[in-house]
Amino acid sequence: MTEHTTSYYAASANKYEPFPTLSESITCDVCVVGGGYTGLSSALHLAEMGYDVVLLESARIGFGASGRNGGQLVNSYSRDIDVIESNYGPDAARMLGSMMFEGGEIIRERIKRYQIDCDYRPGGLFVALNPKQLATLEEQKENWERYGNTQLELLDADAIAKEVNTDRYVGALLDRSGGHIHPLNLAIGEADAIRLNGGRVYEQSPVTRIQHSNPAVVSTEKGQVTARYVIVAGNAYLGDKVEPELAKRSMPCGTQVVTTEPLSAEVAQSLIPNNYCVEDCNYLLDYYRLTGDNRLLYGGGVVYGARDPDDVERLIMPKLLKTFPQLKGVKIDYRWTGNFLLTLSRMPQFGRLSGNIYYMQGYSGHGVTCTHLAGRLVSEALRGDAERFDAFAKLPHYPFPGGRNLRIPFTAMGAAYYSLRDRLGV
Numbered sequence: 001m002t003e004h005t006t007s008y009y010a011a012s013a014n015k016y017e018p019f020p021t022l023s024e025s026i027t028c029d030v031c032v033v034g035g036g037y038t039g040l041s042s043a044l045h046l047a048e049m050g051y052d053v054v055l056l057e058s059a060r061i062g063f064g065a066s067g068r069n070g071g072q073l074v075n076s077y078s079r080d081i082d083v084i085e086s087n088y089g090p091d092a093a094r095m096l097g098s099m100m101f102e103g104g105e106i107i108r109e110r111i112k113r114y115q116i117d118c119d120y121r122p123g124g125l126f127v128a129l130n131p132k133q134l135a136t137l138e139e140q141k142e143n144w145e146r147y148g149n150t151q152l153e154l155l156d157a158d159a160i161a162k163e164v165n166t167d168r169y170v171g172a173l174l175d176r177s178g179g180h181i182h183p184l185n186l187a188i189g190e191a192d193a194i195r196l197n198g199g200r201v202y203e204q205s206p207v208t209r210i211q212h213s214n215p216a217v218v219s220t221e222k223g224q225v226t227a228r229y230v231i232v233a234g235n236a237y238l239g240d241k242v243e244p245e246l247a248k249r250s251m252p253c254g255t256q257v258v259t260t261e262p263l264s265a266e267v268a269q270s271l272i273p274n275n276y277c278v279e280d281c282n283y284l285l286d287y288y289r290l291t292g293d294n295r296l297l298y299g300g301g302v303v304y305g306a307r308d309p310d311d312v313e314r315l316i317m318p319k320l321l322k323t324f325p326q327l328k329g330v331k332i333d334y335r336w337t338g339n340f341l342l343t344l345s346r347m348p349q350f351g352r353l354s355g356n357i358y359y360m361q362g363y364s365g366h367g368v369t370c371t372h373l374a375g376r377l378v379s380e381a382l383r384g385d386a387e388r389f390d391a392f393a394k395l396p397h398y399p400f401p402g403g404r405n406l407r408i409p410f411t412a413m414g415a416a417y418y419s420l421r422d423r424l425g426v
Helices: 037-048 081-088 090-097 102-113 129-145 157-161 181-198 246-250 265-271 310-325 367-381 385-393 403-424
Strands: 027-032 053-056 121-126 151-155 171-181 199-204 208-213 216-220 226-232 253-260 277-280 286-290 296-303 332-342 349-354 357-360
Touching: 027 286, 037 181, 037 208, 053 181, 053 226, 081 090, 081 129, 081 332, 090 181, 090 385, 090 403, 102 171, 102 181, 121 129, 121 157, 151 157, 151 277, 157 171, 157 246, 171 277, 181 199, 208 367, 246 349, 246 357, 253 310, 310 332, 349 367, 349 385, 357 367, 357 385, 367 385
Parallel strands: 027 053, 027 226, 053 199, 121 277, 226 357
Antiparallel strands: 121 171, 151 171, 208 216, 216 226, 253 296, 253 332, 277 286, 286 296, 349 357
16 A cells, blocks of 8 residues: 655645545546546546546555645746747747646636635745846746736845845745645545546556557556546656656656744744745755645755655755744754656657557646646547647657666756856856
8 A cells, every 4th residue: 555655745635535446347438547636637627528537546646746746836837938939939839838827727726616625825936046047037027928927026125025034035026826735635626526527536556557559458456447548647656667658758856845843823924924935046946835834835956866865854954944044943844755757858748659548747847737737738639629739749758868877867967067057146
């Protein structure tokens, strides 16, 4: 039995009736492999459209990154629209730009429609540690406004000091269409919504094989699903054996998070008065926010190759105290790590493994909103309207240089270079 990690989210998750383990042979229209946001969004969109959907999760709903992340609703992609335009051309930029803010809208709609209790709070800050980063945020504001985001405000040093009680930042970009959530509770609520719409969800049902046939056959340890379509949505937890081609194009990476003891309402409000979520502009960025019960949740750093660090608290506390020295001596109640899936281009990878087997993966640390968009796009594709799905599927999916053995050191060397640039402010 694979249970949730010992995170703050798992400890404070809404109670739900566990889903059964698949132990028989069944049939359906669409079999979704993976119970994170990509799979949940796909299954829910399809169930709402009337498809007979089966979702298979190897552990518990939201076991991976979807139930462990920083809980921030950050718009766009891990590469912003100016990079997309430069690398892939104006047509790709127009298509992807038109979808940049849709994932967050889907999440808010889900929360409202299904009354999901996940501590949603609006508003997010991108904070700059030097003038170069602030200039980048000015460009980001212009780019996002070109694609319809009218909820942006640039803050100078005095204004950001009123929003975050630290002297580290020279300015910020406030995105009022961003926000933050309890991510595991969102996942649990979406799984319940799939059940409400007639979908079947199975936990503790790891997939061992996907037979590329028509219909396809998805085998688990104790059962199998015969389906017209399969959606592979395992991301960093899919492993190398089920679909080896997908593993070649991506690399699991770990990130670390800590959560303090509950703070008094006065102390919590003094740190982030308007309860926005915050992320900085470094290549290996820090991110933090307040939880629904007034803890400070603080994360950052990347472990290439998804090695579990020996001491998450030792890695994160210096960052936390550099931002908020007034919290010296605060107790850490929870510390955990989780994997996300990195791609060489930092763009998500959508596509088809065969005519009836689809996949979406590799959000590169920027997945909360884009996964929800992915579910909508694959549901459109199965319905016969693949234009928006194919806008992503047409992007090149590069393998990591050096193959499996060298992808970790090569990527870590690149990260070290960019981290040095961040520290030097160049």
